[in-house]
Amino acid sequence: METVDATGGGRELVRQRVIEAASDLLAREGRESVTTRAVASAAGVQPPAIYRHFGDMDELLEAVAEHGYAKFLAAKQVVPAPSDPVEDLRAGWDLAVEFGLENPALYALMYGEPRRGTSSAAFQAGMQILIGRIRRLAAAGWLRVDERLAAALIHATARGAVLTWLSQPEDQRDPALLTAMRESMVVAVTNEKPAVQGDGPASAARALRAALPDQTALSASETQLLGEWLDRLSADG
Amino acid sequence: METVDATGGGRELVRQRVIEAASDLLAREGRESVTTRAVASAAGVQPPAIYRHFGDMDELLEAVAEHGYAKFLAAKQVVPAPSDPVEDLRAGWDLAVEFGLENPALYALMYGEPRRGTSSAAFQAGMQILIGRIRRLAAAGWLRVDERLAAALIHATARGAVLTWLSQPEDQRDPALLTAMRESMVVAVTNEKPAVQGDGPASAARALRAALPDQTALSASETQLLGEWLDRLSADG
DNA sequence: ATTTGGACGGTATCAGTGATACTGGCAGTG
DNA sequence: CACTGCCAGTATCACTGATACCGTCCAAAT
Numbered sequence: 001m002e003t004v005d006a007t008g009g010g011r012e013l014v015r016q017r018v019i020e021a022a023s024d025l026l027a028r029e030g031r032e033s034v035t036t037r038a039v040a041s042a043a044g045v046q047p048p049a050i051y052r053h054f055g056d057m058d059e060l061l062e063a064v065a066e067h068g069y070a071k072f073l074a075a076k077q078v079v080p081a082p083s084d085p086v087e088d089l090r091a092g093w094d095l096a097v098e099f100g101l102e103n104p105a106l107y108a109l110m111y112g113e114p115r116r117g118t119s120s121a122a123f124q125a126g127m128q129i130l131i132g133r134i135r136r137l138a139a140a141g142w143l144r145v146d147e148r149l150a151a152a153l154i155h156a157t158a159r160g161a162v163l164t165w166l167s168q169p170e171d172q173r174d175p176a177l178l179t180a181m182r183e184s185m186v187v188a189v190t191n192e193k194p195a196v197q198g199d200g201p202a203s204a205a206r207a208l209r210a211a212l213p214d215q216t217a218l219s220a221s222e223t224q225l226l227g228e229w230l231d232r233l234s235a236d237g
Numbered sequence: 238m239e240t241v242d243a244t245g246g247g248r249e250l251v252r253q254r255v256i257e258a259a260s261d262l263l264a265r266e267g268r269e270s271v272t273t274r275a276v277a278s279a280a281g282v283q284p285p286a287i288y289r290h291f292g293d294m295d296e297l298l299e300a301v302a303e304h305g306y307a308k309f310l311a312a313k314q315v316v317p318a319p320s321d322p323v324e325d326l327r328a329g330w331d332l333a334v335e336f337g338l339e340n341p342a343l344y345a346l347m348y349g350e351p352r353r354g355t356s357s358a359a360f361q362a363g364m365q366i367l368i369g370r371i372r373r374l375a376a377a378g379w380l381r382v383d384e385r386l387a388a389a390l391i392h393a394t395a396r397g398a399v400l401t402w403l404s405q406p407e408d409q410r411d412p413a414l415l416t417a418m419r420e421s422m423v424v425a426v427t428n429e430k431p432a433v434q435g436d437g438p439a440s441a442a443r444a445l446r447a448a449l450p451d452q453t454a455l456s457a458s459e460t461q462l463l464g465e466w467l468d469r470l471s472a473d474g
Numbered sequence: 475a476t477t478t479g480g481a482c483g484g485t486a487t488c489a490g491t492g493a494t495a496c497t498g499g500c501a502g503t504g
Numbered sequence: 505c506a507c508t509g510c511c512a513g514t515a516t517c518a519c520t521g522a523t524a525c526c527g528t529c530c531a532a533a534t
Binding site: 116139142148159168172181184191201204205210215218 | 267341345348349350351352353354355382383385386389390392393394395396397398400401402403404405406409411413414417418420421422424425437438440441442443444445446447448449451452453454455459463466469470471472473
């Protein structure tokens with residue numbers, strides 16, 4: 001394999017060329033073809049240069065993941081509709097799954113091995129999108145579970161759906177798997193009806209005020225004070 | 238590392254020793270420590286012997302997977318209760334998940350990379366258990382979806398649950414993730430009505446929690462304490 | 475404009491990996 | 505005893521990730 005002649009350009013440019021070369025190799029020939037030499041050759045760079053820009057093969061792969069994820073998000077510009085938070089949840093889940101289906105090798109890299117834990121930048125970026133949607137669900141009274149649990153549920157269903165889908169032979173894949181996973185996620189995460197009518201703190205406070213007698217987590221005196229605060233919040237809006 | 242002196246024994250015995258040595262290395266030091274030399278040394282065998290018994294490193298790993306899976310199933314002797322097929326479905330799912338949690342490295346090997354598709358023997362063995370339960374569900378009229386889709390759903394939820402669980406730092410793992418995934422799987426697969434919990438105070442609390450930054454009626458310290466209470470109420474449901 | 479410092483790229487090379495060719499002895503068979 | 509076929513063991517291959525070393529070139533300082 002001859003070296004591509006593409007010298008010149010600043011430091012950042014070399015870095016970008018290496019990342020793109022690695023991404024290309026990963027997408028076209030799989031993880032095991034992404035070797036230092038192959039990447040270096042494809043990027044028109046000497047192998048040791050990789051270690052100067054990224055300290056490590058692992059860091060290069062992480063950079064590739066981040067690059068791929070950012071590129072995907074840039075292509076779709078993701079804008080949640082202002083009206084329907086549950087539909088936005090669906091759209092967010094679909095987005096995460098679509099990323100996996102379009103970038104199987106990259107997805108396997110990011111979410112295949114558990115050891116590449118939640119610390120990765122791309123992982124965090126993906127999670128952040130979900131967190132926003134979850135908060136909007138919560139504000140509208142749709143959230144059935146804890147926010148952290150909701151995030152974990154959404155991620156886990158998407159992860160299982162994508163990896164299972166990719167494991168199946170193409171002629172055995174059933175799109176119903178994806179929609180069924182998504183809908184069961186929606187059922188797990190959201191209420192059938194919003195627990196709050198309007199929006200804003202006042203209506204949420206009114207809803208909680210009404211449901212307060214059913215609660216068991218707080219002591220009597222705590223409940224007393226909470227009630228007063230909820231009254232003030234209810235009157236605020 | 239010195240060679241273990243454990244010569245002798247028939248051909249099958251050597252094969253078993255190699256598999257056990259590889260399993261041990263995998264469980265204790267992770268995938269990257271399972272090299273031909275390390276395995277050979279630990280098993281008291283020369284590296285080329287591995288290629289005579291298994292044609293390939295990949296085949297060795299597959300044998301390790303099968304071995305580990307069989308061992309796990311033998312430890313629990315899995316006997317479905319004759320009466321309640323839905324409860325058996327839960328137990329089967331729990332079993333699959335428990336295998337993953339107890340053998341993280343092995344699980345990552347089997348279900349981490351999508352390319353190691355559905356052809357693996359251990360994969361098929363695991364699926365076969367589920368198929369049996371699904372058939373019994375169908376016979377009892379509980380099955381909501383196609384049998385194939387049911388199998389895919391059960392597998393995908395378990396896969397996502399395990400890999401997500403293993404990706405989380407130990408101090409952030411919430412067992413509720415596993416039960417929530419399981420129950421949402423049950424809802425998706427069976428006709429059983431979910432034990433719907435009415436909108437308690439928890440959802441309203443979460444709504445108020447999310448809207449709290451927008452509120453102006455309470456002081457900073459009051460808001461602080463209110464936030465803590467809302468967290469407790471949110472977790473109550 | 476000259477000097478000087480240091481950062482960068484290129485060559486050569488290391489240790490360790492999966493995998494294999496070849497030989498020598500060992501068993502079992504006649 | 506001779507023969508044959510199989511298998512363990514040695515040596516080695518091509519390739520991987522990673523690094524030491526050196527020369528050059530650019531840029532800042534004087």
